[in-house]
Amino acid sequence: MALILRDVTHQFGEVKILENLDLQVEDGCLCCVVGPSGCGKSTLLRIIAGLYQPAGGEVLLDDAPPSLEKGEIGFVFQEDALFPWYTVEQNIKFGLKARNVDKNLWDEIIEYNLRKVGLAEYRRYYPKQLSGGMKQRVAIARVLAYNPKLLLMDEPFASLDSINRNMLQADLIDLWSREKKTVVFVTHNIDEAVFLAERIVIMNSKPGRIKRIVDIDLPRPRNRTDANFCRIRRSILEIIESPDSQRTGPNENISNEEVKSI
């Protein structure tokens, strides 16, 4: 699903949160958003999902404004969003029911997706019986189960240990390259962004603007210890730490070749 933001602006009361965001994410692109805490990343995802109406500008998902009823969106929230009154299994069922997925397939889908996040034995557990990281993995399984066209993920792996995080990152890449879903992935972790993204959107704070958009051309599978990987990571860090330059020019493209010159 292609995503277009045109001049999107948002404010809560008098406080400007997002200003003049222009962004294009093609169908099947994995786009990471990085930026300082409080710059409006979660707000941006909520606007894309159609949970918030932007104060200005427009959002287009495949040329139509976002509409919640269609259920085309899988949103993995930064906060714990599992329903505590449902078991793991029932949480996933809720999404399947809301999406009118054929009842006969539920059992298989639940099993498959829980297995994928390594929690098949926890089907009948209540969220309160799970750790923070396990809950987040269930939340991911719940979203993947109904097979949305656009995945919005808000720091989904932030509460995981590095082993689980790396594993799920690899799984996400796996899923994404198999099914070519469009993904917008918010993270604080530059390493994660460089590992996952085809495109990294770097945001500024107060008000939130897009500081730079960088395309990552590293071949996959990517290796975190690879020299090019490290160079790109460093240059992203430099962009983040550089003083505001108010430029929102054309997309930067850090390819293997160019990296060497940075």
Next chain:
Amino acid sequence: MGLFNYTPAENLNGQPKVNRSGKRFGNGYFKVLSVISFLLGWQLLVSFRLLELPSPLETAQVFVNLVVEGDPLYNKTLLEIVWSSLRIVVEACLISIVIAVPLGILMGAVEWFRHYVDAMLEMLRPIPPLAWIPLAYVIFANASRPTEYVQIFVVFVGAFFPILLDTIHGISMVNRIHIEAAQTMGASRRQILTQIMLPASLPSIFNGIRVGFGVGWMCIVAAEFVGGKLGIGYYIWSSYSVGGRVAEIISGVAAIGLVGTVMNKFILFLEKRLVPWR
């Protein structure tokens, strides 16, 4: 054992080895002690003729007799008497639940509806349930069993507001993130209402029901003072009117307390069963 010679926390390896408050005894010990001192105090007051009451033992005998044999004056056992009050409370509270819970959910979920109903309810809420009794007798004068209707109505009013307010409170406390999660999955308004908002506010609703039953139980006793055939409130009031039946009065009061406690515990038990995720 001095006042200050307790084991310092750092010597306990993180695990308190003795019960701080009781040393060798558990908390159950204090519960028993509490009952014993109450009975002892009662006995002393009677022994020194400070109060003209039957002793605890005499009262207990009357109580057991009332439960087993019944009261010859009324030809009913204490259990039957309690049950006729309890039946009214259960009926009235069920009506309260059926009306207050959906109303509360609607008020919590639909803003204009809340403002619309609020103005009406804010006028009615401060009125003590018992103040409705005379008017209720007028309203139900032509009903088949006016007294019973009045009692049901009074208990209904008493239980209604705690249940309604806690339902509204429960709905207003629903975590926004849960609603957003359901919305992004494409859930309908009805699904969000019944599968998100209702279960999320169930603990609060149960709290309201518990309080509602408690208030209802108080209301029935008072309502029976004014009129009625055979309930526990009527029983203690008429025992007083007859005169000299202090043990019976105390037995009746004790029964009211016991039933209230059991009712509370029972609803807590139900809540544990129906809200297993807490």
